[in-house]
Amino acid sequence: MKLQPFFITFFAAACLFAQEHSHTSSRAITFPDVPNYTTLKTDLHQHTVFSDGNVWPTIRVMEALRDNLDVISLTEHLEYQPHSADIPHPDRNRSFQLALEEAKNHDLLIVHGSEITRGAPMGHNNAIFIEDANKLLNEKAEPVFAEAKKQGGFIFWNHPAWYAQSPKGTPILSDFQKERIKNGELHGIEVINTGDYAEESLALALENNLTILGTSDIHGLIDWDYVEKGHDRPITLVFAKERSEAALKEALFAGRTVAVFNSLLVGKEENLMPLLKACILIEEARYIDKTSILKVTLKNVSSSDLIFENQMPYTFYSSSPVFTVPAEGTKTLQIKTLEEVQSLTLSLKALGAYIAPKEHPAVEWEIEIRVE
Ligand SMILES: [Zn+2]
Ligand SMILES: [Zn+2]
Structure with missing residues (x-):
């Protein structure tokens, strides 16, 4: 969500690098499996210094392990790189590669993603399960969605209620989005982004059969932005046939999710009822x-x-x-x-x-x- 310059963060990141990182914590996010499905705890919208985030991609892996997550995606803004003077890496896949390397010896799935970043009415959208982020760079929006679909991407509308793009804080489903839904180029919607739950977004999800998501959209540190404030990061629980990227993808396209932020749980009835029961x-x-x-x-x-x-x-x-x-x-x-x-x-x-x-x-x- 946040598109701002920053000043203090390289110092903070450097301090963290100097420490041994721990994978055990008292703040583990836990949810039980439900009948027939494994419950995967995911955060599919995050940033690093490769766009407007404040940390190196390895930190996102360590944070996810501390939070006991199963899956993350680093979704850098394709079109917005405020650190490019210092990190002039032309490859938009670089953040994913660094996270993948860090997660190699850990039980954490890294899904390749990008944030397609435009003004209203198109707004911001994440494409995940993509193969090559570089091919998504295009001034026109329509070809980007078509390319993401071609790569097998699952595409979701980010923070539709963000007041910077929708001053009333309510999502507006534009002709652009209607066209994308019709073309099979928009599959999900964030109903929880950062700390914001928009029930108007939930209504849109149900009316248009879009998959319900909750994400942290973290730019700083999970500890500073969530844990120190007494929160868990917002996540999406995905009910998958097994713990694999293919099963995760199948479940997201099938809409088997519940968005969670602390004690708030949002999902379609058929997904939420078995979860609560379990x-x-x-x-x-x-x-x-x-x-x-x-x-x-x-x-x-x-x-x-x-x-x-x-x-x-x-x-x-x-x-x-x-x-x-x-x-x-x-x-x-x-x-x-x-x-x-x-x-x-x-x-x-x-x-x-x-x-x-x-x-x-x-x-x-x-x-x-x-x-x-
Ligand atoms: Zn955004
Ligand atoms: Zn974002």
Whole structure:
């Protein structure tokens, strides 16, 4: 998003290079697999000094390992290189190559990408899974999209609600984009970019059957821009048939994604429901002695706090009907079932999750109750 010069960053990058880099951290982003699919944690929109970012590509690899990501893409602005006086590398594939080399001995997929950068109404778009970024350099926009498609690219519309290009902060689907969608040259849309979730973008995704994405669009350091502020970077969870680039690509074209930013989860219903269901395990369910109050302990196996509202006919003892199961933590509910039951359908609305503008999914878990 940000197109600004910078001044302090080579010094910062140099300090980091001098240190041994660690791949273990307490801030690992974790999400469970869902039935039939592996959940890949991806950040497919990032910058380095090869466009207007502030770090060398190797740093992006190290950050991704610290965050426990499975896939990243470095998507340099093709047309905007504010550091070209100091880094006059003519090859637009260079950033990808350096990241690939750094990731060689690690369990991290690097996807080749570029950001096609224009003013409104075309705006910025990322093309990933490309073969040669140099061939995307063209003054006219239409041939760039055609070339990206020819290379097998998955193309998504970046930050459609960015106020620098859309002063009301709402995305406008122009004739240009309609034409690209019709031609099979636009496949996805960011509904979360940096810290901005635009529900208008979610509406566009659903109306035009575009894949839903969330990305960090990081220019500085993940630590400074997200972690120090108490956030995880925005990511896209991709539900792939296996952990490979081909499977990732198939899943992105098929639209099997959920965008995540902290406790906010945005996705199509068929993707979000199995994810939420897998995130919560029922650790224990039993009655308090001589009562019909059922204690149910929920364990959240994800790194996002999950916020729920009770949807059952039964009410709770000593707890609000709206509650949070903390990331990697537990929450014990006391459910007043009025008489002892052997099984129960736990029905909760996920208030931090959206399947459409202003619409939360209701998720159900079947619980067998332990008889003393
Ligand atoms: Zn951009
Ligand atoms: Zn960008």
